[in-house]
Amino acid sequence: MNTVPWLTILLIVPAAGAVVVAALPRRHATLAKQLALGITLAVLVLAVLATFAYDPDKAGFQFGQSYDWISTFGISYSVGADGISLVLMLLAALLVPVVVLSSWDEVDGGDAAGTGRVPAPAPAPDAGGSPGQVGDGGIGGAGGIAGAGAGAGAGGVGGGSGGGTAVALAAPPVVTAAAPAQVATPAGRSVPAFFALLLALEAGMIGVFAATDVFLFYVFFEAMLIPMYFLIGSYGPVKEQAQRSYAAVKFLVYSLLGGLLMLAAVIGLYVVSADNLGHGTFDFATLRQMEITPGVQKLLFLGFFVAFAIKAPLFPFHTWLPDAGAQSPTGGAVLLVGVLDKVGTFGLIRYCIPLFPDAADYFAPLVLGLAVVGIFYGALLAIGQRDMKRLVAYTSLAHFGFIALGLFAFTSQAGTGAVLYMVNHGLSTGLLFLVVGFLVSRRGTRDVGAYGGLAKVTPVLAGVFLLAGLSSLALPGTNSFVSEFLVLVGTFTANKALAIVATCGIVLAAIYVLYLYQRTMTGPIVHEENRVLHDLGLREKLVVAPMVALIVALGVYPKPLLDIIRPTVTATYADIGKSDPAPTHPAAAHPASVHPASVQPGGHS
């Protein structure tokens, strides 16, 4: 079983799928959707099989593969999975088919009656200089460069979307609802290109988690941006062209800025390795063993950290997120906040902490401070939002605060909780975005004031909305409670004051969730349009069902995931010499509760 190159398969299937779907003519919209769904479901099945093949108690990377790529610089195609990257790949593999299904009618309005939305006439494309509409020629080339060799998906995407946007100019400027959906989508959007972008994004996400070569990681890190950029810029809200262009560019500029800093640090790492080892390398396992002087560590740490802090994002690097979250198509927002942003937090524990332990120690107070500020800042801003998607984006800022807190508390409980939090946040916030998307697709506005009293009209939607919210506020019985409590209790053992302050954040979480629910779902119906909204349809129920099931299941029985995550996290902290503080007055050994040594990668049964 272990000779199966799981990760390469997981990479190639969506990448190849992206190329195939992108090559489909625009009129084959349905085929594109079906293909995309089939491919992403296949990836999910493969990811689950890989999880079963993974042995959590074995140290180091598994499913490892390594081939020279640019041997002159010691760059290789090296992939491998540990407990942390495996669960995040699993999350990506789960969310993409969910997003494909949820986006079924998003681009072309489906069978017209499907969503009941009446697309307003699209403004005439501004030929002047809107992003994503002109200059497509350059993109294919850029994709080719960024993803050279390994990033077949990225290259494919560039071409695919290039085709789509090119047609956008040719399409009639005004599209009415009566027009057949297959032929004229809102703003002349291409359906196959959209799904090809999703597939390319999936390949990028799996690649970024699977890479064990730092340069390969950087390549995927940047390559992921491209499909996301087009998802926002070309498939965001039809009526808000200027805003979505702005959001897409902002997202890109922020990410590129971070990426450049990281690139500098990556090169710096290479230089250091060349000095230390006599030959430069990007191999993570080798770099990890290397001693780096504290001063250099600090510089390199900051290069990686800023990139990750922008990506995650942490306060105060967050202002791109609300714009991107609001202007993404729903599926894009789910993947952006659910998975893409996790690359930032993943990078913190995969790269920042083990590669630069002294610097991580040195900067820990700063990170912890930003994390706690983020918890409150994100929560308070979420309370103050009227745009539902921006609101959800701000709640994520608070959640990322909890994750960063857990990662830099340096205890196995907090770290394990933080990694589990990454998965759980993908589920809970993903579901929140999906449900908000359902609402927006029905009413055509993100303004919370346009709703109210919907629980009577759409009880199932309201129920799912509430459950997603309860998971977001970490109610016991839902998945997020386990991770949030682990983060807090783990932080508490290391730093009481910080944990006490952070725990007070759970009151604000209750407010932003329930205040949103109150404004949208309860009270009398004040807008007549809301009386005729229909409840979740079969497709939408299929979309939310796996999320709802996992939110409850992982709340009641999180052990399977914890058993995968815990050994890797424990080993990561043990490697940098961090062990869990022992209880001050341990209870006498009791037959019902035997406590294993706190730092023990192998764990207990």
Next chain:
Amino acid sequence: MRVEPVLLAATEPGNQPVHYAAASGVFSLSWLLIVLPLAGAAVLLFGGRRTDRVGHIIGTLTAAASFVLGLVLFATLLGRDGDDRALSQHLYSWIPVNGFQVDVGLLVDQLSIVFVLLITGVGTLIHIYSIGYMAHDPNRRKFFAYMNLFLASMLLLVLGNNFLSLYAGWELVGLSSFLLIKFWEDRPAAATAANKAFYMNRVGDVGLALAIMFMFATVGSTSYADVFGAAAAGVIGYGTLTAIALLLLLAACGKSGQFPLQAWLPDAMEGPTPISALIHAATMVTAGVYLIVRAGPIFDGTQAARTVVVIIGAATILIGCVIGCAYDDIKKVLAYSTVSQIGYMFLAVGLGPAGYALGIMHLLAHGFFKAGLFLGAGSVIHGMDDDQDLRHYGGLWRYMPITWVTFGLGYLAIIGFPGLSGFFTKDRIIETAFDKGGTSGYLLGSIALLGAGITAFYMTRLFLMTFHGKPRWSSEGPAAKHPHESPVSMTGPMIVLAVGSVFAGGLFVLGHSLQDWLEPVAGTGVEGVHTFSPVVLTLLTLVVTAGGFAGAYLRYQLRPVESVARPDTEVSLVTFAARHDLFANTFNETVAMRPGQYLTRFLVWLDLVGIDGLVRGSAAAIGGLSGRMRRLQTGFVRSYALSMLGGAVLVVGALLLVRAG
């Protein structure tokens, strides 16, 4: 002066190492207590409209099944030795991360089984009552689903064998409470009240969460066995122990509507009346008392925390009583009565082992009579077309005789009429408060005594204004009322609860039965020297109670009651303050809500103009520059592509340089 003996006794039960036997036989079915109502809730929620017609039957039957199982377990416990009545069942490993090992496990012992019987017993009765009460509600199925969810959560709360399981139940009863308060969610007031309840409970939950973290950091475990073992062994420092106890107290105040977190409970009366009876009177709001008694070994070790408990209890007695006199809404009066009665329980358990059993005793008796009173109020409201204003009632005894009698018995029980439940349980609390000795003993005893008098006043006022005097409603005209007795499904449970209100107290006190039963968990106080002899104190209490009764009788029976309350401008300052909840809401708004709103608005502005503005400002500066550089370019994509290309060239160049170097 007699503080010492009580204190010595305090540590007594803890001195033995805490050990629970493994559950076997019928006790290995304990999990079914929780799963039965949970399954009912799941079927009703996921079954959707298909289960509309049988929803109330499924809900009631699963609750009843849980009650029957509880009875079987209780009977089996009775057959076991006194010190062999605590059985712990490990279900599965919940959150295992190295040193942090939390299991889902249950503890059936003398304390939890008593709660199981109260929860499922009263729960089943109120399920039956709701069949009639909610008969015409289109969402009756959902109502039963939520009630079942509540039962399951509450049972988890009392049955968990570690603090994290308790915490899960603790927050889940909060959820059920939230769902049921906002049950009629198209009413803005209901939705607001539900949110307020959840927010204020969350403040308490922070306390519980932090207490658990303290326990883990100190003892390395969250299980009762380990934590109580360490607390009893005296290895936890006094400061830590006090911190844990005070945090637990914060949680208890939130859940039980005690000062300073009492303001949500009266608002919670927006929920359907059966919910007020079950959740906001008989069971959930008493969870704080359960928590303190359960955590007895912790509170035993810290006199400081116990002092705070009695202060909060005493303060809340008075707050509830005073406000209870001023409201005209029948449910709000009962709600403040609940606040003040739970104050009695807090006072009792704050007195240490001497009071634990008394607190539980009053809790159980209160569960009967207050649930009965609320169901009676529901019957009245039902008969008066949803009018809840006491000033619109009057003379109803003639029209709803069963409600009158059952409500009357509950009323007599709560004011402590000799021989009824409240007489036994409340008197013992007053007595024990005096017996604490010293100035504090006199102070606490006097407050408890005064509270008894005020309780008699406002409850008599409520009773007379509802059932006696001249009718202040009309059976003719546009606002015609046709009061009528409720159906059997509603009066049945009221009769059962009335019987309980009459006899429960006596049964508990008889031969110290309940105290002896609870002794292994709660410990016992020493029978010290009494400050007053029990007979004198009983007489004193009766006199004070009679005074309260007489005051209300003179004012509300012998003099006519206005059908419209006097405006705020014409009432005394005390009445004005009481009508405004002693300004608790005003305080919360001024101190927390308004500043929070301003802060939020400021931050929204700051984020837009400040942080994002800074970024955009610098971006604009660069943009202006690049605008000039971009003459040959068209659009962002091309410049992006160019920068990517440039970047790639840079990378390759840098690598070459490094390589060459």
